[in-house]
Amino acid sequence: xxxxxxxxxxxxxxxxxxxxxxxxxxxxxxxxxxxxxxxxxxxxxxxxxxxxxxxxxxxxxxxxxxxxxxxxxxxxxxxxxxxxxxxxxxxxxxxxxxxxxxxxxxxxxxxxxxxxxxxxxxxxxxxxxxxxxxxxxxxxxxxxxxxxxxxxxxxxxxxxxxxxxxxxxxxxxxxxxxxxxxxxxxxxxxxxxxxxxxxxxxxxxxxxxxxxxxxxxxxxxxxxxxxxxxxxxxxxxxxxxxxxxxxxxxxxxxxxxxxxxxxxxxxxxxxxxxxxxxxxxxxxxxxxx
Amino acid sequence: xxxxxxxxxxxxxxxxxxxxxxxxxxxxxxxxxxxxxxxxxxxxxxxxxxxxxxxxxxxxxxxxxxxxxxxxxxxxxxxxxxxxxxxxxxxxxxxxxxxxxxxxxxxxxxxxxxxxxxxxxxxxxxxxxxxxxxxxxxxxxxxxxxxxxxxxxxxxxxxxxxxxxxxxxxxxxxxxxxxxxxxxxxxxxxxxxxxxxxxxxxxxxxxxxxxxxxxxxxxxxxxxxxxxxxxxxxxxxxxxxxxxxxxxxxxxxxxxxxxxxxxxxxxxxxxxxxxxxxxxxxxxxxxxxxxxxxxxxxxxxxxxxxxxxxxxxxxxxxxxxxxxxxxxxxxxxxxxxxxxxxxxxxxxxxxxxxxxxxxxxxxxxxxxxxxxx
Numbered sequence: 206x207x208x209x210x211x212x213x214x215x216x217x218x219x220x221x222x223x224x225x226x227x228x229x230x231x232x233x234x235x236x237x238x239x240x241x242x243x244x245x246x247x248x249x250x251x252x253x254x255x256x257x258x259x260x261x262x263x264x265x266x267x268x269x270x271x272x273x274x275x276x277x278x279x280x281x282x283x284x285x286x287x288x289x290x291x292x293x294x295x296x297x298x299x300x301x302x303x304x305x306x307x308x309x310x311x312x313x314x315x316x317x318x319x320x321x322x323x324x325x326x327x328x329x330x331x332x333x334x335x336x337x338x339x340x341x342x343x344x345x346x347x348x349x350x351x352x353x354x355x356x357x358x359x360x361x362x363x364x365x366x367x368x369x370x371x372x373x374x375x376x377x378x379x380x381x382x383x384x385x386x387x388x389x390x391x392x393x394x395x396x397x398x399x400x401x402x403x404x405x406x407x408x409x410x411x412x413x414x415x416x417x418x419x420x421x422x423x424x425x426x427x428x429x430x431x432x433x434x435x436x437x438x439x440x441x442x443x444x445x446x447x448x449x450x451x452x453x454x455x456x457x458x459x460x461x462x463x464x465x466x467x468x469x470x471x472x473x474x475x476x477x478x479x480x481x482x483x484x485x486x487x488x489x490x491x492x493x494x
Numbered sequence: 495x496x497x498x499x500x501x502x503x504x505x506x507x508x509x510x511x512x513x514x515x516x517x518x519x520x521x522x523x524x525x526x527x528x529x530x531x532x533x534x535x536x537x538x539x540x541x542x543x544x545x546x547x548x549x550x551x552x553x554x555x556x557x558x559x560x561x562x563x564x565x566x567x568x569x570x571x572x573x574x575x576x577x578x579x580x581x582x583x584x585x586x587x588x589x590x591x592x593x594x595x596x597x598x599x600x601x602x603x604x605x606x607x608x609x610x611x612x613x614x615x616x617x618x619x620x621x622x623x624x625x626x627x628x629x630x631x632x633x634x635x636x637x638x639x640x641x642x643x644x645x646x647x648x649x650x651x652x653x654x655x656x657x658x659x660x661x662x663x664x665x666x667x668x669x670x671x672x673x674x675x676x677x678x679x680x681x682x683x684x685x686x687x688x689x690x691x692x693x694x695x696x697x698x699x700x701x702x703x704x705x706x707x708x709x710x711x712x713x714x715x716x717x718x719x720x721x722x723x724x725x726x727x728x729x730x731x732x733x734x735x736x737x738x739x740x741x742x743x744x745x746x747x748x749x750x751x752x753x754x755x756x757x758x759x760x761x762x763x764x765x766x767x768x769x770x771x772x773x774x775x776x777x778x779x780x781x782x783x784x785x786x787x788x789x790x791x792x793x794x795x796x797x798x799x800x801x802x803x804x805x806x807x808x809x810x811x812x813x814x815x816x817x818x819x820x821x822x823x824x825x826x827x828x829x830x831x832x833x834x835x836x837x838x839x840x841x842x843x844x845x846x847x848x849x850x851x852x853x854x855x856x857x858x859x860x861x862x863x864x865x866x867x
Contacts, residue, residue, distance in 0.1 A: 208708045211737065215704025311534075320538035324728065324756040333736050340737045415701055416725045416757050420535045424699055452702075460705025464668035464695040 210339050212456045218345035218414065220452020221352035225407035226429025227436060227444035228359060229400035235439040236376050236396035237292070239299055243284060243306035244404055245426015250310055251277045251405025252417045253318050256325045259412075266328035270409035274402040280310075281401025285394045292393065293379075307422070314419040322418025348410050355406060356445050359399070363441065372396060376439075428455070431474050437484030446485055524567035525560075525819055527552070527810070528587045530580065530597040530607070537575035537723060539753050540599035540799055544621060545570060546792050547803030548596045554787075555811045561819040566811065573598050577606035577670075588614030593821035594810050595619075599799065600723075601627060602670025608632055615822045617829055619806040621799060623746070624674030628846035634826050636847040638806030639771055639838055642671075642678035645746040648853045649719075649769035650682035652866070653744060659716040663692040663741065665706060665730055666721035672698070675721030675746060691715045698726065703733050711739045717767075720745040728757025735762040742767060750798055750856060750863050760861040769853045771838040772798040773865050781837050798838075805836035809849070 226248055233241045241247075251273045258269035284306050291299045329347060333340040363369035374382040375392040383389055408417075411425060432451040436443025454473060458466035478484070529548050531541030549568060556565040569592070571583040580598065584607035587595050594617050598604050601622030611618050612632040619636040620627060625643050627635060653659045662683060666676035676695070683690060691713035694706040707730075710718060718734060718741040720727045727748050734743070735758075743766040748754055750768040758766075775785035775796050784804060788796035813828035814821075834841040834849075841849035856863045 207712070208705060211708040212705040215702040215733075219702050315534055319542075320532075320534045321542055321753075322539070322725070324753070324759075326759070333738075335738070342736050416729065418535070418538070418725075424701070456702050456705060459696065459700055459702065460709075463706070464697055467697050467699065 207338055208460065212460050213453060214339065214341055214345065216453035216456030217449060218342065218348055218452070219455065220432075220449035221345075221348045222407050222411045222414070222425060222448075223428045223432045223451050224352050224445045224448025225355060225403055225410070226425055227432035227448045228356065228441065229403040229407070230430055230433040231436070231439050231441060231444040232359070232403070233396050233400045234433070235441075236372050237393050238376075239288075239296075239303070240430075240438075241284075241397070241400065242300065242303040243310060244303075244400065245422035245429065246307040246310035246314075247277050247280060247401045247404040247422070248408040248411075248425055248429070249314060249417075249419060249422030250280065250408070251401075252325075252408030252412050252421055253314055255405060255409030256323055256412050256417050257318070259328075260323070260325065270406060273405040273409050277401040277405040278398040281397035281399075282394055284401075285397035289390055289393070292390070311419050311422065318419070320419060322416055322421075324416055325412035327413040344413060348414070351406070351410060352445065352448075355403065356441060359403075360441055362399075368395065428452075431471070435474065435477060435484055437486030440484070440486040443484055443486035450485075522564065524565050525814065526567050526569060526590075526592045527807075528569050528571060528583075528590070528592040528595040528597075530571040530573050530583050530587065530595055530603075531599050532575035532603075533570065533572035535574045535576070537600055539724060539751070540621070541572070541575075541597075543797060543799035544597060544599050544803040546788065547796075547800035547805075548807040550784075550787060550791055550800075551804045551807035551811060553791075555808075561815050564819055566814070568596075573600070573603050575600050575603065577602050580604075580606045581610060583607065584610035587611065588616060592616060593814070593819075594825060596803065596807055596810065598622065600670065601674055604635075605630065605670055608635055611635075615826075617810070617821065617826045619810060619829075621802050621806070622671065624670050625678065626670065626674055628848060632847075633823075633830075636806075636809075636829055636843065637849060638802050638809070639747075640850045640853055641848055642674040642746065643681075644848075644851055645769045645853050646675065646678040646682045648855065649744060649746065649767070650679065650686060652769070652855045653717055653767065654683070654686045654688065659742070660688070661713070661715040662688060662690045662717045662719060663694075663710040663713060663715040664690045664719045664721065665692075665694045665696060665703070665710070666719075667696050667698045667700075667723070667726060669698040669723070671723060671748075672696075672721050679719050679721060690719075696722070696726070696730075698723075700726070701729065703730050704737065707734050707737045707739055710734070710741075711737060715741050717742045717744050720749065722748065724748045724751050724753035725757050728754045728763075731758035731766070732762050735759075744768070746770070746853075747798060749858075752797065755858060755861055763858050763861070766858040767866070768856045768858065768863060770798060770856055770863070771850055771853045772801050773854050773856045773863060777865075778837075780835070784837055801837040805834070805838050805841070808836065809834050809841060 255273035258264040371387045432447035436447025458469040462469045531544045573580045580603035599621040601624035604620040604622040617634045666672040750770045755763045785796040817824045843849045855866045
């Protein structure tokens with residue numbers, strides 16, 4: 206039993222990272238109907254940027270992450286601006302464009318930070334909590350709390366602010382939104398910027414749990430993408446559930462199937478998607494393809 | 495008109511793999527060596543160190559006059575630590591007029607590239623240590639360090655015979671390196687009548703080890719053997735301590751690297767016991783000179799992988815000199831006949847291409863690897 210609970214806790218902490226990655230995927234998809242395949246690489250850029258501000262310029266960890274969110278937010282704006290001329294014209298080219306951005310970002314990271322990567326020290330040095338032999342890393346609790354806070358903030362933004370409502374309107378019917386004076390391009394740009402900011406949050410938080418290098422985006426990105434699909438692509442709450450679900454599935458598969466765990470995770474994922482093709486929350490807000 | 499001429503020239507230059515019995519380096523131009531290693535990806539730290547070590551040896555060789563005035567030219571290929579990318583690079587190396595290949599540092603990539611290089615009769619020297627590489631039986635394949643069998647036999651001898659540890663748990667990954675470590679250490683334990691309390695296999699991309707480490711913690715083994723590359727080994731050690739595993743960590747070369755210590759955290763890596771052929775830059779006059787040259791060239795401290803690649807390149811270059819610049823079978827025979835006093839020890843090659851047959855035991859103390867007396 207102790208093994209199962211400990212496995213669950215391990216799965217939750219990485220699952221929270223996957224959830225944040227899935228949130229970024231979902232937000233852009235929800236607004237533009239576009240899967241941003243560069244999102245994993247933006248996570249990696251965020252992780253490198255946060256680690257640089259934290260380890261090199263000695264900013265406090267949380268301030269380093271906020272700074273990284275701003276940097277990647279700007280990066281998101283650049284990606285959207287480059288893709289904007291294709292909006293409504295060539296959707297496939299937009300998708301390929303995001304893949305191209307991903308490749309460029311990985312190459313850029315190697316040029317700036319080198320290929321070796323870096324280990325990021327944890328900002329919380331307190332000993333893990335020991336509850337009846339179950340060890341809980343304090344930092345994991347922080348990651349879970351931040352993921353929850355980011356979700357709440359995003360839901361409130363989308364549902365309670367005029368800008369959020371405008372983005373929802375663009376998601377539902379861009380032509381009608383344009384007719385009532387909503388700037389679709391600006392709405393998409395904000396979605397990209399927030400998505401990229403969430404990516405930096407995920408990457409920055411993942412640093413002390415993992416190891417930051419140029420391929421980090423591929424590893425986390427594919428799980429985050431799977432999480433977004435599992436939760437229901439485009440659904441904010443679904444992204445969180447999907448992320449935690451993939452994290453837990455990953456952790457238990459590792460314990461039970463050891464060297465075959467990756468295979469098992471994606472077989473289970475494929476079966477789940479065959480049973481519920483639109484994911485847990487079954488939402489397909491946008492389809493502009 | 496120019497295009498068909500160029501095509502004919504290119505085809506003539508490439509030649510058919512395996513068609514050349516002796517040399518790919520005739521003429522007066524530079525002699526071309528390929529260096530294939532991960533220059534990007536999770537294993538790129540190995541590739542970066544390997545490149546630096548090999549470059550240093552080649553630069554010194556060229557400065558000393560090369561082979562009758564002909565210099566050796568290095569071309570770098572990025573395997574990304576991926577066997578599929580490795581096979582594609584092996585095709586380029588086999589058809590690109592290269593005399594020899596240095597690398598790779600990853601056993602699985604070396605295994606993938608081996609048949610293509612063997613067919614093209616291009617000698618290569620790997621920093622991988624899986625016995626599976628020797629089992630492929632290529633007369634053109636050499637190691638520039640010991641195999642996992644040597645590493646782990648020495649380690650087991652120290653841990654069981656000398657230190658008296660009785661209970662062991664194992665975590666290895668399912669990559670080429672990890673599989674070799676698994677078989678070698680398990681065999682060394684079984685020879686001593688020990689069955690591990692846990693024998694867990696993880697994937698090479700795994701990030702969370704809670705499940706297996708909790709199981710290991712409940713058995714309280716004296717030693718946790720970690721058979722994975724630098725970053726993964728560091729993550730396992732870090733999570734093991736966070737989850738309350740108090741066992742001594744032990745393993746082979748990856749656990750002697752700064753990447754392992756940084757990833758695990760200095761406190762968590764403390765006391766890790768390592769089997770390695772290269773303990774420190776201060777060990778001998780040769781290692782001091784190497785470290786000094788490395789520092790001068792790259793502005794950083796030398797470590798084992800750079801030393802391994804330096805040794806490997808020196809062996810290849812000495813053999814190349816003895817063949818007068820010829821590659822192929824002659825170069826392979828010359829390498830096999832080489833006896834070289836290197837940084838990792840005295841190289842004497844056997845039929846399997848293994849040149850080093852012993853390692854030393856070190857321990858990580860305050861973030862540094864120190865010799866265990």
